[in-house]
Amino acid sequence: MAKIGIYGSSFDPITNVHLWTASTVAHRCKLDKVIFLPCSSKRKDKIMKTSDEHRWSMLQLAIYNNDKFVADDYEMLQDAWEVYTFYTMEHFKKKYPEDEVYFIMGADLLVDIADGKWKYDEELISSNKFIVMARDEINMVKTISRSPILRNHDDGTKFHLIDKGLSMEISSSYIRDEFSKGGEPRYLLPDSCYDYIKKHELYT
Template sequence: MAKIGIYGSSFDPITNVHLWTASTVMHRCKLDQVIFLPCSSKRPDKTLHVSDEHRWNMIVMAIQGNDRFVADDYEMKQPGWEIATYITLKHFKAKYQEDEIYFIMGADLLLDIGEGKWKKSKELIRENKFIVMARDGINMLSAISKSPILRNSDDGQTFHLIDKGLAMEISSTYIRDEFRLGGEPRYLMPDSCYSYIKEHQLYK
């Protein structure tokens, strides 16, 4: 049985922080594989800045050379109104029936789920396992204890909390702003992705 982490994000663009985070989570949680899952541009709650094709190409370039990193375009292919993490995880649990599936997310998303803001929040928490990364200013244990949705599923196996060393501030938004304003974010992403953005004149 393998342990697989599903790492969903906009990846707009993918950054060295995404890669470092995935590598650190893999090491600390003894994962065999991390699946990079770019979100769909069809989601009504997302505003993306380049096409799915560009985001996908950069992800593939960024993870090249690491056979434990895999890209999957499952959500990109789904109709926007049908996309929900609950459905996504059902898909991957069916695809990898012999393996253990974890959803990797930040503590800010844990708060949203605990407040019932996600589709099928109760079922999502009750039926799945999560690796939760610290975010500045968020007490993860307190968030779980204050939410009936979270605390009633806290069986010691549902949440793997990583509370040290992952709250880095460099984001895709920061990098987009640097490109837009004529900055130089070259060393915040893989060289191949930086060259790709320059070649296609993205994030202007």
């Protein structure tokens, strides 16, 4: 049985922090595979700065030389009203029925679940396992404790909390801003993606 982590983001563009985070999580949690899952551009709560084609191409360039990294366009192909993490996890559990599948997320998303901002939250929490990464000094244990949904489904194996060494702050939006303002973010993302952005004049 393999251990698989589902790592969703806009990846607009993918950064070295995304790659480092995925590698660190895979190492610490003994994952056999990390699936990079670009989100749907049709979601009303996110506005992509470039096309799905470019996001997908940059993702492929970024992960091609790591056997543990896989890209999956499942959410990119879904209509916006069908994109919920509960549905996504059901899809991947059916796709990998013999394996253990984890959803990788930041502690900020854990707070959103605790605050009742996610649809199908109880179904999601009751039927899945999570790898939660520290964010902005959020107390993950307290977040779980204050939420009836989170704490009542926590059997000791539900949440794998990673609270050390994953608080790098360089974001895709920072890199986009650097490109748009004539900055130089070269070493914040893979060279192949930097060259791709320059070639296609993205984010300018």
